Amino acid sequence: MGEAPYRQIVAEVRRRIEAGELRPGDRVPSARAITREWGVAIATATKAHAALREEGLTVSRPGVGTVVAGPAPRHDGVLSHDRVVAAAIAIADRHGMAELTMRRLAADLGVATMSLYRHVPGRDDLILAMIDAAIGTIRLPRRHPGGWRAALELAARQEWAVFQRHPWLxxxxxxxxxxxAPNGVRLSEWVLAAFDGTGLGLDERMYVQLTLFTFVRGVASALEPEAEAVRETGLTDEQWLSTQEQQFATLLAAHSMSRFRRLTADGFDFSLERLFEFGLARLLDGLTPFVESR
Incomplete structure (x- = not known):
């Protein structure tokens, strides 16, 4: 499948800026001009304009329109692909993926926004590089320890640790x-090889790998919203729950939820860590008869 039409427009405008065809302060094609030149809907043209602003390539000036934001520096010193990716990961870790823009990234690095495109073609490519770098921190031994179950447990725990370090992932x-992402493919290959010596075919191995990864990713998908809630409220999960005790009690009493009331009274552990541990053990228990029957 080809690149989305609005991304193609963004890439072409970026090329014109880099080539000097559009200089700082020059107006870029309006939304209506884009619809005529590229034959796209006005909504697509508007989306392209929004992406150009988000990437720091253009700014809107009242009475003028959308213009090129600024020049790319002739020399960007020690700026490199790895440094750009590391800075992007740091922003996403601290503030969430929604706060990661090319403009903010350039500001953190102390460079002009255009200089970033010498190292990453665009935001989508940047996110792919971030994903690959994060997964690349997983360190699995060359030899699989203690059979397929021990290997899967090790892989799942390594994945969970990476997701915890990077809630946006x-x-x-x-x-x-x-x-x-090359490192993601290597991780999958390692898990597939864990079943060597069993009767599982490659298709079955892949489904097991996807099931395991989906479980870990599913639990981890709650990490970023939780991190965002902490940033907004200043309260940890435990502190927030303590503020909801009266509301919980009222709700449970109104709907005669006796079992749930006993759970909360006994201090049920709502933590994601406990959910991960419980779910992983049950998943591996369920896979054991399946693998051993092959």
């Missing part, structure tokens, strides 16, 4: 349209 990953 789980929501950024897709299973139906998987990003082509």
């Amino acid at each position: 789980a929501p950024s990953l897709s299973l139906t349209r998987p990003q082509m």
Whole structure:
């Protein structure tokens, strides 16, 4: 599948800026001009303009329109692909993926926004590089320890640790349209090899790998919203729950939820860590008869 039409427009405008065809302060094609030049709907043209602003390539000036934001520096010193990716990960870790823009990234690095495009073609490419770098921190031994179950448990715990360090990672990953991250492919290959010596075929191994990864990613998908809630309220999960005790009690009493009331009275552990531990053990228990029957 080709690149989305609005991304193609963004890429072409960026090329014109880099080539000097559009200089700082020059007006870029209006939304209506884009619809005529590229034959797209006005909504697509508007989306392209929004992406150009988000990437720091353009700014809106009252009475003038959308213009090129600024020049790319002739020399960007020690700026490198790895440094750009590391800075992007730091922003996403601290503030969430929604706060990561090319403009903010350039400001953190102390460079002009255009200089970033010498190292990453665009935001989508940047996110792919971030995903690959994060997964690349997983360190699995060359030899699989103690059979397939021990290997799967090790892989799951390593994945969970990475998701905890980078709460933005789980929501950024897709299973139906998987990003082509080399380190992600290597991780899958390691898990597939864990079943050597069993009767599982490659298709079955892949389904097991996807099931395991989906479980870990599913639990981890709650990490970023929780981190955002902490940033907004200043309250940890435990502190927030303590503020909801009266509301919980009223709700449970109104609907005669005796079992749930006993759970909360006994101090049920709502933590994601406990959910991960419980779910992983049950998942591996369920896989054992399946694998051993092959």
